[in-house]
Amino acid sequence: MNDTRTTVSSGPFGRVDEVDEAVPAGRPVAESDAAQAAELHTPVLLRQCLDLLAPALVGPNAPARPILIDCTLGMGGHSEAALERFENLSVIGIDRDPEAIALASARLARFGERFRAVCATYDRVDSLASDAAEAAGRRSGVVDAILMDLGVSSLQLDRAERGFSYLRSAPLDMRMDQSGGRTAQDILDTADEHELARILRVYGEERFAARIAAGVVRRREAGDPVRSTDALAELVRACVPAAARRTGGNPAKRTFQALRVAVNAELAVLERAVPRALNSIRVGGRIVIESYQSLEDRIVKRVLAAGFSSSAPQELPFVPQDAMPYLEPATHGALKADDNELAANPRSAPVRLRAATRIRPAAEAPAPEPAPRPRTHPARKPAQGRRGR
Ligand SMILES: C[S@@+](CC[C@H](N)C(=O)[O-])C[C@H]1O[C@@H](n2cnc3c(N)ncnc32)[C@H](O)[C@@H]1O
Numbered sequence: 001m002n003d004t005r006t007t008v009s010s011g012p013f014g015r016v017d018e019v020d021e022a023v024p025a026g027r028p029v030a031e032s033d034a035a036q037a038a039e040l041h042t043p044v045l046l047r048q049c050l051d052l053l054a055p056a057l058v059g060p061n062a063p064a065r066p067i068l069i070d071c072t073l074g075m076g077g078h079s080e081a082a083l084e085r086f087e088n089l090s091v092i093g094i095d096r097d098p099e100a101i102a103l104a105s106a107r108l109a110r111f112g113e114r115f116r117a118v119c120a121t122y123d124r125v126d127s128l129a130s131d132a133a134e135a136a137g138r139r140s141g142v143v144d145a146i147l148m149d150l151g152v153s154s155l156q157l158d159r160a161e162r163g164f165s166y167l168r169s170a171p172l173d174m175r176m177d178q179s180g181g182r183t184a185q186d187i188l189d190t191a192d193e194h195e196l197a198r199i200l201r202v203y204g205e206e207r208f209a210a211r212i213a214a215g216v217v218r219r220r221e222a223g224d225p226v227r228s229t230d231a232l233a234e235l236v237r238a239c240v241p242a243a244a245r246r247t248g249g250n251p252a253k254r255t256f257q258a259l260r261v262a263v264n265a266e267l268a269v270l271e272r273a274v275p276r277a278l279n280s281i282r283v284g285g286r287i288v289i290e291s292y293q294s295l296e297d298r299i300v301k302r303v304l305a306a307g308f309s310s311s312a313p314q315e316l317p318f319v320p321q322d323a324m325p326y327l328e329p330a331t332h333g334a335l336k337a338d339d340n341e342l343a344a345n346p347r348s349a350p351v352r353l354r355a356a357t358r359i360r361p362a363a364e365a366p367a368p369e370p371a372p373r374p375r376t377h378p379a380r381k382p383a384q385g386r387r388g389r
Pocket of ligand 1: 041072095151153176
């Protein structure tokens with residue numbers, strides 16, 4: 001790697017720079033980081049995302065200095081294209097992965113004050129939006145557009161040591177933010193068989209969850225626990241019946257997805273984040289969300305659908321003002337990648353893109369957040385125990 005160092009500029013939004021997670025001014029980065037970021041990840045449905053965001057960012061109904069929050073900055077591909085296309089745009093890029101923040105910040109440093117990176121989970125989108133709005137002198141507390149390109153980046157998948165890929169041998173980490181929290185290895189070492197099966201069934205939609213969980217616990221009890229990505233992939237393969245192995249790609253895919261979702265609490269964060277994002281855009285503002293697995297897409301679809309429909313009881317002869325829809329669809333159902341994109345970037349295959357326009361202010365019609373789930377402590381056997389043996 002080229003060792004030349006430059007400085008990441010941060011500080012596009014005045015006061016908001018003081019947020020402690022912002023990339024600190026003066027942080028040294030390698031110039032080659034900028035080029036690396038562009039090579040590491042190909043943004044999915046890029047043109048479609050920008051076209052869908054455009055009505056909120058340019059034209060007669062857009063402010064002179066629009067603001068976009070990119071909740072999933074990654075390698076900064078979507079943000080870079082937005083900053084290039086919309087010349088007065090400012091972008092706040094959120095990512096929970098410090099490595100992504102560093103690489104994308106280097107890539108986008110050329111935009112100076114127009115870009116700022118924040119290392120955080122995207123359920124902080126509402127407070128970051130209101131800070132940015134205030135710093136830009138808006139009293140409304142809302143921004144113009146929000147983009148969420150969910151899941152993992154190619155950086156995370158392709159760096160073996162991150163432990164996300166069943167194709168590469170590595171420790172079972174899978175944390176998007178490696179500075180803390182439990183790893184996939186911690187879950188495999190400590191969850192009891194029942195809990196493990198639940199994680200695989202719910203987060204991976206894995207039909208053979210019980211068998212795989214039993215296999216993991218059996219190895220643990222034998223004093224030979226699964227200790228690497230390839231060992232886990234091999235165990236899953238051995239637990240899945242031969243007939244099922246012949247269809248649906250690598251049998252380890254669902255187990256790896258499930259552990260990644262559990263390690264990063266992905267669905268719980270998303271459930272909080274989507275209503276907060278919807279409540280952070282102005283009337284006429286747009287949200288664009290790309291999902292890569294059905295569990296995410298279901299959450300997105302459900303939250304958007306609630307905004308598209310009236311909340312008035314069916315039997316009422318008219319819809320009262322406060323029960324009117326507060327969102328309008330900006331796509332017909334979900335957009336998918338076309339054949340050209342699939343050929344150029346096979347990782348675009350699972351994408352489902354949904355977009356919406358806010359048509360009533362959040363102050364009048366807030367998108368409701370899910371009630372916090374009660375912490376349950378189901379009666380369980382100790383971690384090492386297997387049921388019925
Ligand atoms: C598919 S990538 C985004 C790629 C990006 N659009 C680009 O063009 O380079 C998803 C990114 O979202 C980040 N991410 C996932 N869940 C997150 C969360 N809950 N909060 C913040 N960032 C998250 C990941 O770390 C990853 O870098």
